[in-house]
Amino acid sequence: MASVPEEGVVTPDGRQIGGVLMEMKNITLRFGGVVAVKDISFDIRKGEIRAIIGPNGAGKSSMLNVISGFYNPQEGEVWFKGYRRGPMKPYEVARLGIARTFQNIALFDGMTVLDNIMTGRLNKMRSGFLAQALWWGAAEREEIENRAQVEKIIDFLEIQNIRKTPVGRLPYGLKKRVELARALAAEPQLLLLDEPMAGMNVEEKEDMSRFILDVNDEFGTTIALIEHDMGVVMDISDRVVVMDYGRKIGDGTPAEVRGNQEVIDAYLGVAHD
Amino acid sequence: MIYREAGDFKTGYREDGQTFPIKLDRWAYYGVLAVAFGIIPFVINDYWASAVLVPFLIYAIAAMGLNILTGYAGQVSLGTGGFMAVGAYAVYKLMTAFPDVNIVIHILLAGFVTAFVGMLFGLPSLRIKGFYLAVATLAAQFFLVWLFNKVPWFYNYSASGQITAPERTFLGEAVTGPASSAPAKYLICLGFAFVLAWLARNLTRGMLGRKWMAIRDMDIAAEIIGVNPLGAKLSAFAISSFFIGVAGALLFAVYLGAAEVGEAFGINKSFLVLFMIIIGGLGSIFGSFAGAAFLVLLPVLLKNLLVGSLGWPTDLAAHLELMIVGALIVFFLIVEPHGLARLWALAKDKLRLWPFPH
Numbered sequence: 139m140a141s142v143p144e145e146g147v148v149t150p151d152g153r154q155i156g157g158v159l160m161e162m163k164n165i166t167l168r169f170g171g172v173v174a175v176k177d178i179s180f181d182i183r184k185g186e187i188r189a190i191i192g193p194n195g196a197g198k199s200s201m202l203n204v205i206s207g208f209y210n211p212q213e214g215e216v217w218f219k220g221y222r223r224g225p226m227k228p229y230e231v232a233r234l235g236i237a238r239t240f241q242n243i244a245l246f247d248g249m250t251v252l253d254n255i256m257t258g259r260l261n262k263m264r265s266g267f268l269a270q271a272l273w274w275g276a277a278e279r280e281e282i283e284n285r286a287q288v289e290k291i292i293d294f295l296e297i298q299n300i301r302k303t304p305v306g307r308l309p310y311g312l313k314k315r316v317e318l319a320r321a322l323a324a325e326p327q328l329l330l331l332d333e334p335m336a337g338m339n340v341e342e343k344e345d346m347s348r349f350i351l352d353v354n355d356e357f358g359t360t361i362a363l364i365e366h367d368m369g370v371v372m373d374i375s376d377r378v379v380v381m382d383y384g385r386k387i388g389d390g391t392p393a394e395v396r397g398n399q400e401v402i403d404a405y406l407g408v409a410h411d
Numbered sequence: 412m413i414y415r416e417a418g419d420f421k422t423g424y425r426e427d428g429q430t431f432p433i434k435l436d437r438w439a440y441y442g443v444l445a446v447a448f449g450i451i452p453f454v455i456n457d458y459w460a461s462a463v464l465v466p467f468l469i470y471a472i473a474a475m476g477l478n479i480l481t482g483y484a485g486q487v488s489l490g491t492g493g494f495m496a497v498g499a500y501a502v503y504k505l506m507t508a509f510p511d512v513n514i515v516i517h518i519l520l521a522g523f524v525t526a527f528v529g530m531l532f533g534l535p536s537l538r539i540k541g542f543y544l545a546v547a548t549l550a551a552q553f554f555l556v557w558l559f560n561k562v563p564w565f566y567n568y569s570a571s572g573q574i575t576a577p578e579r580t581f582l583g584e585a586v587t588g589p590a591s592s593a594p595a596k597y598l599i600c601l602g603f604a605f606v607l608a609w610l611a612r613n614l615t616r617g618m619l620g621r622k623w624m625a626i627r628d629m630d631i632a633a634e635i636i637g638v639n640p641l642g643a644k645l646s647a648f649a650i651s652s653f654f655i656g657v658a659g660a661l662l663f664a665v666y667l668g669a670a671e672v673g674e675a676f677g678i679n680k681s682f683l684v685l686f687m688i689i690i691g692g693l694g695s696i697f698g699s700f701a702g703a704a705f706l707v708l709l710p711v712l713l714k715n716l717l718v719g720s721l722g723w724p725t726d727l728a729a730h731l732e733l734m735i736v737g738a739l740i741v742f743f744l745i746v747e748p749h750g751l752a753r754l755w756a757l758a759k760d761k762l763r764l765w766p767f768p769h
């Protein structure tokens with residue numbers, strides 16, 4: 139599938155994969171002397187699950203941070219929905235319809251699960267300052283409508299019983315799920331997940347894989363995710379980008395990538411020249 | 412088993428989001444309002460107004476203001492005294508320049524002036540955090556006191572350097588000046604405290620409140636999900652300063668009647684209000700009232716008990732007060748950052764389950 143036709147394809151399991159949603163062209167990102175991402179190009183197509191894999195320190199998170207506007211690359215172009223995206227603040231990128239989760243959970247610990255997820259909908263809420271201060275018509279109506287949307291996500295991720303719990307008191311696995319809920323609340327077109335299953339046991343990983351597949355299937359959300367567990371990656375992703383030392387060393391379907399000699403070497407730790 | 416939520420089912424998100432979801436709490440709230448508006452004004456005397464109720468209401472407004480900034484938005488400020496001074500001097504200049512305009516309008520305008528000044532001094536918060544921001548607001552505190560001392564225009568070139576509130580009426584009753592009565596002073600402060608508490612509650616339960624708390628808890632994640640840090644921080648500074656400005660205006664015009672800036676609005680005021688929100692509870696409107704009540708009542712109680720009943724010397728009682736406040740601050744900072752409000756909630760939780768805790 140490395141060369142998908144412009145009009146898109148239908149996957150073996152019947153999902154529609156469309157044209158290019160996001161395209162990274164020759165991205166280079168440096169931190170002082172460290173080159174975290176070196177001249178990388180790849181695209182993400184509408185409706186697909188795109189994995190980014192690679193050994194520790196390969197530059198995966200840095201790549202995701204470029205997509206989410208957290209870092210601006212020194213070189214290269216970022217294209218989203220057919221337009222070139224200039225340097226942007228992270229909150230401006232959020233308004234374009236890109237949401238994400240973090241490798242080290244970044245929830246609002248002092249707030250309840252419900253408030254955390256409600257915060258994800260802030261770009262959907264338009265009522266002005268005065269309406270909010272007086273809790274008049276528009277503000278209250280909006281609050282209730284958005285609450286109803288958030289409740290759907292809460293049902294979907296099966297976290298009804300912890301709605302009113304402060305996030306700081308939750309165990310790790312549930313926190314990861316709440317973070318996914320908060321990202322979903324924004325109804326993003328592109329969802330970025332940085333190691334959504336890190337530190338989970340087998341059962342939790344299965345749950346999370348199921349949620350990711352369901353999100354993609356039911357809402358048609360395009361997903362780009364970083365994951366270390368090869369089994370999971372091979373199971374759920376449509377296409378895989380492989381990174382090593384900031385470079386792209388492979389790109390294709392899970393089967394294609396698995397057969398790539400350079401990828402095998404990187405994972406087996408063959409010395410670099 | 413009377414205090415409970417069982418059987419008090421919520422059938423919609425509207426009811427679930429209301430301020431007092433438990434029936435008994437709602438009744439208690441209406442009861443307090445009925446007493447505050449319907450009974451106290453008829454029985455209040457000068458002693459109760461000036462020793463307890465009027466300062467309590469004014470400090471509750473200031474504490475709500477600081478709580479919005481520090482408790483909700485996570486931006487530490489030691490400039491409260493200075494911002495109260497802005498409110499006081501603004502209302503003084505307005506009262507004397509436009510004697511025919513209603514005092515309530517002047518107090519609100521003083522709030523807006525303070526909101527603007529607060530926003531200016533809030534600008535550094537976009538770059539610096541925590542300890543460094545606290546130091547920057549401390550600089551604001553000293554600068555503002557210095558300014559009001561140094562520029563005679565602010566105190567209308569009065570020989571003493573003091574500002575003195577002329578008499579102004581609201582609905583025919585004098586609320587400022589020497590002729591104002593205890594019920595009138597009490598009611599105008601109560602009116603402001605009530606309306607501002609309601610506004611604060613609405614702002615903090617809605618999306619603006621969530622943006623503030625998001626910035627407080629993790630500013631990077633907040634920005635990634637779409638919070639503009641500039642807007643969130645500056646709105647917190649503006650709204651917080653509005654409350655504090657109104658409190659400063661009331662403190663000067665209604666309560667003190669005359670003020671000298673260093674004495675009335677010095678760094679001690681900043682710490683007093685900060686201690687109120689630490690003891691009352693960070694991030695809680697109720698806690699702002701509880702903390703203000705506590706720190707206003709404590710010296711009165713100690714004085715009556717130790718000096719009045721036990722015959723201790725006054726300075727010893729004052730020292731004891733400092734020690735108690737100090738110990739409480741340490742206790743709440745270490746053990747319960749959510750203060751009295753949280754202890755109250757825990758007590759209610761126990762009550763809710765009593766007598767069957769499991």
Ligand SMILES: Nc1ncnc2c1ncn2[C@@H]1O[C@H](COP(=O)(O)OP(=O)(O)OP(=O)(O)O)[C@@H](O)[C@H]1O
Nearest residue numbers: 169172174192193194195196197198199200201241
């Ligand atoms: N903010 C930063 N400042 C300086 N160097 C950085 C920064 N972020 C990442 N790096 C460096 O860039 C390189 C790539 O890091 P990155 O976090 O993107 O790797 P990764 O593939 O996500 O690794 P992991 O699997 O461990 O999460 C590393 O050498 C790292 O030290």
Ligand SMILES: [Mg+2]
Nearest residue numbers: 198199200241
């Ligand atoms: Mg990483």
